[in-house]
Amino acid sequence: MKRWKLASPSQENISFLCEEGISPLTAHLLAVRGMTDLEEVRHFLENEVELFDPFLLKDMDKAVERIQRAVEEGEKICIYGDYDCDGITATALLYIHLQNIGADVFFYIPDRDQEGYGMNLKAIDAIVDQGAHLIVTVDNGISAVEEIAYAVGLGIDVVVTDHHQPRETLPVCTAVVNPHRKDQQAIFRDLAGVGVAFKLVCALEQDDGKEMLEYYADLVTLGTVADVVPLLGENRYIVQQGLKSLQYTQNVGLAALISASGLAQKELDVRSVGFVLAPRINAAGRLGQVEKALELLLCEDEETAAILAEELCDYNQKRQALEAAILKDVAVFIGKNPSLLHQRILLIAGKGWHSGVIGIVSARVVEKFGKPCILFCEENGQLRGSGRSVEGFDLINCISQCHNLLDQYGGHPAAAGLTLQTDCYEEFSMQIQQTAAQMADYMPSPVLRIDKSVVVQEVTMPELKALQQLEPFGSSNELPVFLYERCRIEGIYMMGAGKHLRLKLNQDGHSFYAVYFGMPPENFYYQVGEVVDIAANCGINIYQNKEQLTVKIKDIQLSGFFQEGYFAGREQYDRFYRSEPFLENSVSCSIPDRTSLGRLYRKLRDGGPFYGDYISLFMRFGTKEENYCCFRLGMEILMERGLIQVKREKKGFSFSVIEVKQKVDLEQSPLMQKLHLIKG
DSSP, rough: OOOEEOOOOOOOHHHHHHHHTTOHHHHHHHHHHHOOOHHHHEEEEEEOOOEEEOOSSSHHHHHOOOOOOOOHTOOOEEEESSHHHHHHHHHHHHHHHHHHOOOOEEEOOOOOOOOOOOOHHHHHHHHHHHEEEEEEEESSOTTTTHHHHHHHTTTOOOEEESOOOOOOOOOOOSEEETTTTOOOOOOOOOOOHHHHHHHHHHHTTTSSHHHHHHHHHHHHHHHHHHHOOOOSHHHHHHHHHHHHHHHHHOOOOHHHHHHTTTTTSSSOOOHHHIIIIIIHHHHHHHHTTTHHHHHHHHHOOHHHHHHHHHHHHHHHHHHHHHHHHHHHHHHHHHHHHHGGGGGSEEEEEEEEETTTTHHHHHHHHHHHHSSSEEEEEEEEEEEEEEOOOOOOOOHHHHHHTTGGGGGGEEEEEEEEEEEEEEEGHHHHHHHHHHHHHHHHOOOOOOEEOOOEEEOGSSSOOOHHHHHGGGGBBBBBBBOEEEEEEEEEEEEEEEEEGTEEEEEEEEETTEEEEEEEEEGGGGGGGOOOOOOEEEEEEEEEEEEEEEEEEEEEEEEOOOOOOHHHOOOOOOOHHHHHTTTOOTTOHHHHHSSSSSHHHHHHHHHHHOOEEEOOOOHHHHHHOOOOOOHHHHHHHHHHHHTTTTTTEEOOOSSSEEEEEOOOOOOOOOGGHHHHHHHHHHOO
């Protein structure tokens, strides 16, 4: 469950923008994004961007000089890439361009499973054996200090182009081109790896970028969207141009992939690129078939491209099956070890898991449980881990403080990878939990940011068409999320063979439909007649040549639900089971007394058997005087004394009261006695 945060922009700023002829909904969203200056707003709506001079990037002049010399003298150049979509598109872009200007060039991308991320010594030896005089990295290299020193020692020049955060020491080589260098001049820093490679191509051609986009906007857009960098400034401009370019791409392989993915003749947007095309490119890298993805992007024969595109679609299906199997294993493990869910960071290791997909599964676990997660796969006495975090918790910082136990690690606040020896796992588990406790006394919760609370009549077709000026939507310019409050459920209908739901809702006498993708009926704990709030995206769908307004639910909760009681209480509940002291001033509201226990028992008795989960039960029974910790501890005390029964069933849990003939002394509960000692 996520904490809903409703934006509260200045009404004065909104009114000012409306007076300038901007539609009310668009004005509100611009104010939420902090844009109130008319000139800034105009540039944003018209997406007018001056691409910065690539030579403003530190060392770009050195990189260009060395590459041009290699081309002129016929030296062999190796592009050292990465196996994700950003790295693959960066490799393809630079390879195509260097070939076009007459370079003797080849590429090397490490095997994800056998070599892992970034440069390694064996790879450098193999590159030297192929006669390379120059290595140009794309989407990696900034952390490869020792590996690059080894290459330089062998007489190989190295040019690094990367966008990951540098460490304190930069590689010593011919050039290090990275917008995040500490000594870098003020420029747009949020380029993807393919964006930095594109800047290198522009510098080689003495171009500001506008002409080179005509050739490469499709590849740059694919990698930029896939890497989820902020879609602002240059990135937003590039992606806007690239979406048009992708629609009619001259890249034979990309055209074949678009067709094989079922997107031919459809208008491409960020979502179709990020959730349909990019996963197919990534799947090849995740399953050790990265050369197939590169072969596709470099392919010039339509028949061969069609075959390769189908192969990538097959890899994607296999990747999805592997994820589902691992996710099932994780669910079984948590079911057998429920105390794991009280930890600050969820750590789970498994055998036989594919290292290429555990990162995606980690993200799913974070989404489900709202806590940072690291999954490990065990291979030959070593554990390879991939982690994801929640907003507000710096995962790579936490991991880096355990570096003494690690063989390798890298990443950023939201995602990280690491390897360690199996016999170090227990010590690492303890150390990282201790580090997390030192970093955050109160672990942050996932957040769902909501732009505006609306009524049905407010979100109209003309308003949604006006909102299209804010596109393309993506990271840091998210698709707007609207809050529909106090909606009575009038109907619940299955869609897609029971994988999705369609709800009929009524807000103040106005009925409308909303779809809830990925929500099977067995996980939907609301009933016809209940009044709910929904957070949703709204858009325009074309069906049978007719425009229709669509509402897509992102999250749902009962109207009047007291969020703070849940999130503050959940942290207290976890602390209790971690044997940590209650946070200051929270004991009285977190520990149940006889009065609150009696109230909870009567609600369960009078409401009859309830089916769902603990959170949905708390939504119905919790009040502003209670928090989740008090509720959960109260449920456990009532279970200990045989007053209620909780059973795990297909549809979550069933909660029911057990009929008893004699009076039950709650003070005999071991948990109650323990809580008395804490309360004092």
